[in-house]
Amino acid sequence: DAKTTQPxxxxxxxxxxxxxxxxxxxxxxxxxxxxxxxxxxxxxxYVIHGLTSNVNNRMASLAIAxxxxxxxxxxxxxxxxxxxxxxxxxxxxxxTLGRLYxxxxxxxxxxx
Amino acid sequence: DAGVTQSxxxxxxxxxxxVTLRCSPKSGHDTVSWYQQALGQGPQFIFQYYxxxxxxxxxxxxxxxxxxxxxxxxxxxxxxxxxxDSALYLCASSLGPWDEQTDTQYFGPxxxxxxx
Numbered sequence: 001d002a003k004t005t006q007p008x009x010x011x012x013x014x015x016x017x018x019x020x021x022x023x024x025x026x027x028x029x030x031x032x033x034x035x036x037x038x039x040x041x042x043x044x045x046y047v048i049h050g051l052t053s054n055v056n057n058r059m060a061s062l063a064i065a066x067x068x069x070x071x072x073x074x075x076x077x078x079x080x081x082x083x084x085x086x087x088x089x090x091x092x093x094x095x096t097l098g099r100l101y102x103x104x105x106x107x108x109x110x111x112x
Numbered sequence: 113d114a115g116v117t118q119s120x121x122x123x124x125x126x127x128x129x130x131v132t133l134r135c136s137p138k139s140g141h142d143t144v145s146w147y148q149q150a151l152g153q154g155p156q157f158i159f160q161y162y163x164x165x166x167x168x169x170x171x172x173x174x175x176x177x178x179x180x181x182x183x184x185x186x187x188x189x190x191x192x193x194x195x196x197d198s199a200l201y202l203c204a205s206s207l208g209p210w211d212e213q214t215d216t217q218y219f220g221p222x223x224x225x226x227x228x
Contacts, residue, residue, distance in 0.1 A: 032215070042219075043203075043220050043222050044155065045219065049215060091215070098168070099168055099170065100157065100217060101157070102155045102156070105154055
């Protein structure tokens with residue numbers, strides 16, 4: 001299933017950077033690392049994904065450890081709108097199965 | 113461009129009743145997945161429909177069934193409702209089982225089902 005470990009909760013102040021960690025020590029060579037977030041009263045939304053190299057998009061950056069056993073989602077300047085539950089998910093690219101395995105995620109609180 | 117839509121938004125039923133939830137996928141998407149999210153938990157995969165057939169199924173009893181229509185919209189049916197079926201039911205859509213270009217699934221806002 002999920003095979004990832006995340007802290008239950010984290011806090012940040014507005015406009016400060018946030019580093020959300022995820023451990024995935026049993027990751028396989030074909031597993032991509034996906035991040036989704038769920039804002040209050042909404043469905044999950046895609047944030048970013050990567051395989052080996054660090055990735056950047058308009059929402060966030062993903063830093064992947066060299067051994068791929070951990071990764072960090074980086075929000076460069078947290079806003080109040082970034083308060084959400086963040087899910088780190090492994091996706092086997094070698095599989096045609098489209099299901100996502102969600103854990104409990106990390107509840108991020110952003111203070112004004 | 114309309115995203116994933118779900119109806120109804122909220123629903124209250126009593127034990128033993130049956131319920132039908134509806135989902136319209138994002139424009140251009142042909143695959144629909146359903147998830148159940150209990151309070152304080154992450155979403156759990158129920159099943160996925162592609163080409164009007166159930167392609168994958170999670171660990172849910174046969175009381176949970178679904179359907180996909182030719183226009184790619186989908187329904188989730190739950191029979192003989194139990195108190196434990198109270199949850200947020202999420203629908204996700206993609207182009208194929210996975211979106212080959214972006215490798216993402218797009219979620220709707222969900223239907224909140226309360227079973228009394």
